[in-house]
Amino acid sequence: MEENKTGKEEDEEDMEENKTGKEEDEEDMEENKTGKEEDEEDMEENKTGKEDDEERRRGSERWTKEAQGKGSESIPDAREDEGYMRMRWQDLEQFQQARGSVYPHKFDVTIEIQEFLNKYACLEAGEQRKDERQSVAGRIIGLRRAGKNLIFIDVKSNGSRMQLMVDRQHFDGEDWEELMGKILKRGDVVGATGIPARNKRGEICLIPLSVKLLAPCVRILPKDYYGLKDPDLRFRNRYVDLICNSQVRQHFEGRAKIIRAIRNYLDNIGFLEVETPMLSRQASGAAARPFKTFHNDLESELFMRVMQREQRRGRADADRQVAPELYLKQLVVGGLDKVYELGKCFRNEGVDATHNPEFTSIEIYQAYADYMDMLEMLERMLKSVCQEVSSRDKSGTIELDFSRPFQRLDYMQAIEEAAGQKLPHPSELETTESVKLLREILSKFKVSAPSNAHASILLDKLCGELVEPKLIQPTFLINQPLCMSPLAKEHREMAGVSERFELFILGREVANAYTELNDPREQKTRFEEQMLKKQQGDEEAIVLDDSFLHALDYGLPPTGGCGIGIDRICMTLLDLPSIREVQLFPLLRPKEGKPEEP
Structure with a gap:
């Protein structure tokens, strides 16, 4: 033979x-x-x-x-x-x-x-x-x-x-x-x-x-x-996978093209790539648990940065308020009007098809812009990037349409239509009656939520179950309630609503953006509200960051910010079903089947 x-x-x-x-x-x-x-x-x-x-x-x-x-x-x-x-x-x-x-x-x-x-x-x-x-x-x-x-x-x-x-x-x-x-x-x-x-x-x-x-x-x-077909063997022996499966090399060549295209696009329109610390003395209230380490000489506990403007199930918006976001906005205060950082981030949490403890993300900030400017820039950028690779989903039956403009859906209206029920006004979501109603709707659709969950988490659960899976073509969910966005500016025309959007493709969130809150007094109030929730047992509430507030005192210009999950963009454009397919060496459980120790 x-x-x-x-x-x-x-x-x-x-x-x-x-x-x-x-x-x-x-x-x-x-x-x-x-x-x-x-x-x-x-x-x-x-x-x-x-x-x-x-x-x-x-x-x-x-x-x-x-x-x-x-x-x-x-x-x-x-x-x-x-x-x-x-x-x-x-x-x-x-x-x-x-x-x-x-x-x-x-x-x-x-x-x-x-x-x-x-x-x-x-x-x-x-x-x-x-x-x-x-x-x-x-x-x-x-x-x-x-x-x-x-x-x-x-x-x-x-x-x-x-x-x-x-x-x-x-x-x-x-x-x-x-x-x-x-x-x-x-x-x-x-x-x-x-x-x-x-x-x-x-x-x-x-x-x-x-x-x-x-x-x-x-x-x-x-x-x-x-x-070599077995996924576990492939990921544990990536060198053999690359030798035997030529398409694997093509996947990572495609990933490199996507990242290069994103960098080229941003560089060509005047953005400056920067690097910010990956270690911090403060976990900044990350809802996603951070990895911890200890600096012997400084005798100080340090945390690996937990970043991505991504609203995971039950995580509200707390994840994305950690470094490098706060560092990058401090650079905008310092006069770097258009900056971005593409790098590694970490979450000390579970592993599934779209989450790995180590992942790649990009944060983009532009002075004198708002969330709609970031939305339009993201449309143009993805239109340019997707030309580098195929744009079919994993089943090969859906052709993704990246022509502008992408579909736009109001966040609250999308949930109401999917649930078939009117929701409280965004400015009244955190009342006892509103929280009770949200729990009843969740129960109706047999969706569970933590007993101490606030309105932001309950809404996220509803959206995740009823709305997001249906967002196959590139779709923006816009104008999320303010209670879900502690670092976003309140909408200039709608009370209780933030100037924010999330981008979904194939039912997966791939980007999240705000008009950044730049009033230090309002930001301090938001931090204090979050700290109160943490004292009441909400582990997902964020904590006050004095150094960031101090920077805001010097004046943060009107700023638009956007975060993109690089791994998820690569999964989408390369027709791959798992984040492990776009990471050369994903973290795996030990062969004994027990979870990895952090």
Whole structure:
């Protein structure tokens, strides 16, 4: 059985299977340059004989036998790898004693694989550039013998793949038999120097004069035909995932494009990227529990920043009032009128499809702007960014429309329509009667809420259950009640309403923005109200931040602020169902199944 069943390898396989008699001999003679008819006659014997015996000796058949309980999409455990590794190390040590280190310090690559393919695309079928020499390197993803004197090796590097047509007639050195017949295996990293060519089948290749082992793969590699499918194994062994599943690399290339497009857009309209502290002495009342550490020299407890302007279930708005938001608004006070920060944030909480303890977010602030300015900027930016990638959801049945303007829904009206019931006026939501009514509506739809939950949390629960899942196309929920937004400015025309919006796509919140509250007296009053709620047992209430109030005393201009979840934007634009698919090394539970200790 061939190890690879797709693409160019299928072409080569078909070439060998379809050749018969004299035609087979003649084509092999042309490609092999030897003129020996016995090469092709030995091909099947070699496949079923020496190579199969060698593979069985190394225990690699365990990989393809599903009766062993693992199948071909799993990573063998230590016992399965042990026999294979032991035999590989024995062969490698013998080879190393005779030929030198199998882990050389360097290999001089003269051209990348993709550059090689582009440069020699002009070659005709059968043409060779015998006066040129090129050196390429990559990982072996396929290795097939076509007789005694010809071996096809497929190598991949940096997302591109090419073929090495290793012809014994051209090969320099005395280690052909040992290197090609015993040492090189699928998964090994090799370097090759040789003649650029295009074979008779029309494939661009290199005819090596020499091949050097750069790093052996001493563990059994999943077969490329089946790939590595189990999500837990993929995330725990991302390096194997990247080797076996080419689309994974494409996902992270897409993520890089999205982040680069966001940065380019903001830079081009005059924003300055800055960095603010990730450690703070004050957790700033984060509703999402922070990670804690201790600075020995300062003898002070410190907190990892908990940030993102995101309204999680039952979290109201407290999450996004922590660093870097307060730092960034202090920079606006200092005269940096258009700033943003893109970086890591942390939550010491649970893990699910859209939440990871470590995640990436961007905060954007613009002086002399309000929330509608941020809304329009976000529309333009996403329109630009989504052109970089596909915009279908994970099912492939919904085409997302990023043409402007996005749909806009009033927050309270959307809940009323979904619940089929009139809600209290936003300015009266925190009365006892209003809270009771909200609980009755929640009970009607069988939605639970904490016994001490305030109106903001109850509203968030209602919206999360009745409204958000239906927001598939890009949709802004605007004008949230003021009680849900302690750092937002009150609406200039509607009492009890904040100037705020949240952006939803595919039922997921991806952005949140305000007209920032800049009156230090009003901000202090809001902080004090939150502290009172905390004393009454509301763990999600935020705390007073004196340093921020002190900065506001110097005058924060009218300011619009927007926060975007980078991971969620990437999930949306790349059609991926889980945040783990857009994080190279997501935090996972221990294999024993117990939660990770913070």
